[in-house]
Amino acid sequence: MDREEILNKVPIFAGLNRKHLKRLSNLMVPRSFKAGEAIVHEKDRPAGFFVITSGKVEVVRSAGSDRPQVLATLGEGEFFGEMALFEGQARSATVRALEDTDCLAMTGWDFRAELSTDAEIAIAVLETVVRRLRELEARLPE
Ligand code: CMP
Numbered sequence: 001m002d003r004e005e006i007l008n009k010v011p012i013f014a015g016l017n018r019k020h021l022k023r024l025s026n027l028m029v030p031r032s033f034k035a036g037e038a039i040v041h042e043k044d045r046p047a048g049f050f051v052i053t054s055g056k057v058e059v060v061r062s063a064g065s066d067r068p069q070v071l072a073t074l075g076e077g078e079f080f081g082e083m084a085l086f087e088g089q090a091r092s093a094t095v096r097a098l099e100d101t102d103c104l105a106m107t108g109w110d111f112r113a114e115l116s117t118d119a120e121i122a123i124a125v126l127e128t129v130v131r132r133l134r135e136l137e138a139r140l141p142e
Contacts, residue, residue: 002025003025003028003030003104004018004021004022004025006053006104007021007024007025007028007051007104008021009077010051010053010077010079011077011124011128012051012079012121012124012125012128013121013124014124015120016118016120016121020118024106024114025104027106027107027110027114028051028104028105028106029104029105029106030053030102030103030104030105031050031102031103031104031105032100032101032102032103033055033097033100033101033102033103034097034100035097035098035099035100035101036096036097037096037097038063038094038095038096038097039057039080039095039096039097039101039103040080040081040091040094040095041063041091041094042060042061042062042063042090042091042092042093042094043090043091044090044091045084045090045091046081046084046085046089046090046091046108047107047108048081048085048105048106048107048108048111049079049080049081049082049085049105049106049107049108049110049111050079050080050081050095050103050104050105050106051077051078051079051103051104051105051106052074052075052076052077052078052079052080052101052102052103053076053102053103053104054076054101054102055075055076055097055098055099055100055101055102056073056074056075056076056097056098056099056101057073057074057075057080057095057096057097057098057101058070058072058073058074058095058096058098059071059072059073059074059080059093059094059095060093060094060095060096061092061093061094063093063094063096071093071136072132072135072136073098074095078128079125079128080095081095082111082125082129083129085108085111085112
């Protein structure tokens, strides 16, 4: 499968035309990670936005401590790395590959530019972020 076909299957990019998919695929760089490898580290300065094209990752807070908390598990077609880019802050959590994982990565600059030029992508990212917040809330004690 070429990069455009892969992007075409990513929910936040659903509905983009061929030309747009091609432009996006030119902005994104393939990155591969081994099982167990940290892709982003909590508290690091952000560098990019990642879409998982195969494999699985876990999002962990306080990964190095004696009380790590797994916030979520993400798989093919899902994304991560948007929070620190939106906020201009450090990474909120560590994201670690649970199995060998392939991603397409975009710089923070390109991510912001895409969201400002395409409201559909921006809304799809927001919908996912809101869903993740609800999922986290549902796990809080009463
Ligand atoms: P960022 O803070 O840049 O880096 C860590 C990423 O983990 C974060 O962006 C989100 O993409 C992701 N993340 C953080 N908290 C959650 C959560 N509760 N559910 C799913 N993904 C999360």
